[in-house]
Amino acid sequence: MSNNEIRSYRDLKVWQKGMDIAELCYLMTKSFPKDEIYGIISQIRRASVSVPANIAEGYGRDSKGEYVHFLKIAQGSLKELETHILLSIRVNLTTSEEANQILGECESLGKMLRSLIRSIQASI
Numbered sequence: 001m002s003n004n005e006i007r008s009y010r011d012l013k014v015w016q017k018g019m020d021i022a023e024l025c026y027l028m029t030k031s032f033p034k035d036e037i038y039g040i041i042s043q044i045r046r047a048s049v050s051v052p053a054n055i056a057e058g059y060g061r062d063s064k065g066e067y068v069h070f071l072k073i074a075q076g077s078l079k080e081l082e083t084h085i086l087l088s089i090r091v092n093l094t095t096s097e098e099a100n101q102i103l104g105e106c107e108s109l110g111k112m113l114r115s116l117i118r119s120i121q122a123s124i
Contacts, residue, residue: 009059014116017109018052018074024102025081032093040093044084050077051109064124071117075110082106 009015025048029041051074058070085102088094 009056012055012059014071014074014109014112015052015055015059017105017112018055021081021102021105021109022048022052024105025085028094028098028102032088036093040084040088040091044081044088047077047081047084050074051081055113064120068117068120068124071113071120075113075117078106078110078113 006012022045025044029036029044032041054070054074054077058067058074061067061070082103085094085099085106089096089099
C-alpha cells in the first residue's frame, strides 16, 4: 500500500487523529472526581468518540454529499468537545497544561476536517 492509498476509514489521517484525541480525553478524565462520571466525564468522552465515529460513518456512506454531512457532524462534535474541556479548566477539574494539549490537537483536527470537506465538495 502506498502512503496515499486509502482502503478504509482507518487509513484516514483525520480518523487517526480523532482516535488519538479520544484516547487523550479518556486518559484526562480518569483523574476527574467520580461524582462527575455522569456529568462532564460522560460529555467529554461521548463528544470525543463522536468525532472519529462520524468520520468513519461518513466514509462508509454511498455519496460524497452524505460523507460531507457526517464530516460536518464530526466538526460539531469537535467544537462541543472543546467547550467541555474549556469548562473543565474553568471549574478546576483539569489543568490548563493538560487541556491545552488536547485543545491544540482539536484545532489541528478542525483544520484537517475543513480541508477535507472543501476537497470533497470541490469534487461533487
